Amino acid sequence: SYVLTQPPSVSVAPGQTARIPCGGNNIRYKSVHWSQQKAGQAPVLVIYDDSVQPSGIPERFSGSNSGNTATLIISSVEAGDEADYYCQVWDGDSVVFGGGTKLTVL
Amino acid sequence: QVQLVQSGAEVKKPGASVRVSCKTSGYTFTTSGISWVRQAPGQGLEWMGWIYNGNTKYAQKFQDRFTMTTDTSTSTAYMELRSLRSDDTAVYYCAKDLGRPPHWFDPWGQGTLVTVFS
Numbered sequence: 001s002y003v004l005t006q007p008p009s010v011s012v013a014p015g016q017t018a019r020i021p022c023g024g025n026n027i028r029y030k031s032v033h034w035s036q037q038k039a040g041q042a043p044v045l046v047i048y049d050d051s052v053q054p055s056g057i058p059e060r061f062s063g064s065n066s067g068n069t070a071t072l073i074i075s076s077v078e079a080g081d082e083a084d085y086y087c088q089v090w091d092g093d094s095v096v097f098g099g100g101t102k103l104t105v106l
Numbered sequence: 107q108v109q110l111v112q113s114g115a116e117v118k119k120p121g122a123s124v125r126v127s128c129k130t131s132g133y134t135f136t137t138s139g140i141s142w143v144r145q146a147p148g149q150g151l152e153w154m155g156w157i158y159n160g161n162t163k164y165a166q167k168f169q170d171r172f173t174m175t176t177d178t179s180t181s182t183a184y185m186e187l188r189s190l191r192s193d194d195t196a197v198y199y200c201a202k203d204l205g206r207p208p209h210w211f212d213p214w215g216q217g218t219l220v221t222v223f224s
Contacts, residue, residue, distance in 0.1 A: 024202035035151075042199060043151065053214055086151050089119035090208040094165050095141065097155035 002091035004098035011104045012077050020101045021070040022087030030089045032070040034063060037100075038083040046085075047072060079105050108132040117221045123127035123214050125216045128183040128200035129169055135181035139205035142174060142185045144196040145217075152196075157183065158205040190222045 004021040012018040030085060032050050035043040041101045045054050047063040050070065074081055082105045087098040113127040128140060128154040139158030143151050155164040157174040164172055183200055198218045201211035 032209075033208070033210040034210070035214075037151075041203075042214040042217050043211070044214070045210060047137075048210040048212070049208070088151075088210070094163075095156075095209050097143075097151040097153065100150045 001094065002089065004071065004087055004089065004096055006085075006087060006098040006101045008099070009102045009104060011106055013106045014079060016077055017071075018055055018073075018074040018077050018081070018103055020085050020087075020103065022070045022072070022098050023068055024054050024070070024089065025068060026039075027068055027089070029067050030091070032063065032065050033088045034061075034072045035086045035088065035094050036081075036083045037086065074097075074103070077103075077105055081105060108213055110202060110213060112200060112215040114158065114196070115219040117156040117223060120191055120222055120224050122222075123183060123186055124190060124219070124220050125186045126198050126200075128185075128215050130181045130183070133202070135176075135219055136197040137205070139203035139209075139221045140174070140176065140183040141201050141209065141211055143199045143201060143211070143214075144159070145199070146193070146196040149196075152186070154198075156203050156205075156209065163208060170182050187220075191221075192222050192224075194220065195222045196220060207215075 034047040037043040046061045051057040051063040060075045084100045141156040142154040173186045175184045201214040
């Protein structure tokens with residue numbers, strides 16, 4: 001089955017830009033979605049279809065997808081962005097999640 | 107606004123079954139699907155299956171002991187997991203699903219903790 005690979009952790013200082021990669025074979029041909037999960041809470045969709053922001057999500061959240069890597073980009077990072085982030089695709093037969101990346105705001 | 111409210115925490119013995127409900131509001135229930143996702147303690151997200159207009163798709167890992175149903179009269183989705191084992195201990199989430207590929211989930215329910223304990 002299709003495998004999505006995320007780094008376990010990413011750290012960034014407040015005000016800087018965080019980039020969270022999600023690797024998969026020819027992922028550029030798939031639609032990638034990203035969810036944010038803060039401690040003790042349910043996940044929240046922050047990007048769908050590679051780069052579309054759902055209503056209510058700040059414009060600081062954006063996404064890209066090319067080659068074998070999709071990337072969630074969070075600009076002007078705030079303390080409140082500290083969370084686990086999961087990428088997700090449909091592989092033609094099932095929904096696949098990446099293992100998740102913990103974003104730490106220094 | 108769109109809301110998904112799940113039933114409360116459950117404690118079950120190994121071998122038992124558990125049923126979790128997911129009551130929806132704020133949208134027309136029959137125009138979207140519902141996916142079920144679980145998260146074991148300290149672990150990542152694991153998709154279990156989706157249901158849309160009576161059609162179901164189960165993750166291969168669960169298809170022998172997992173059933174999803176809906177009640178359109180109450181806009182409620184249900185999941186049942188049978189033959190519970192200790193490694194089924196997890197938070198189970200329902201999520202509003204596009205109903206077709208590429209299946210994004212928005213929003214999610216608050217989660218239901220299922221503890222399997224002898």
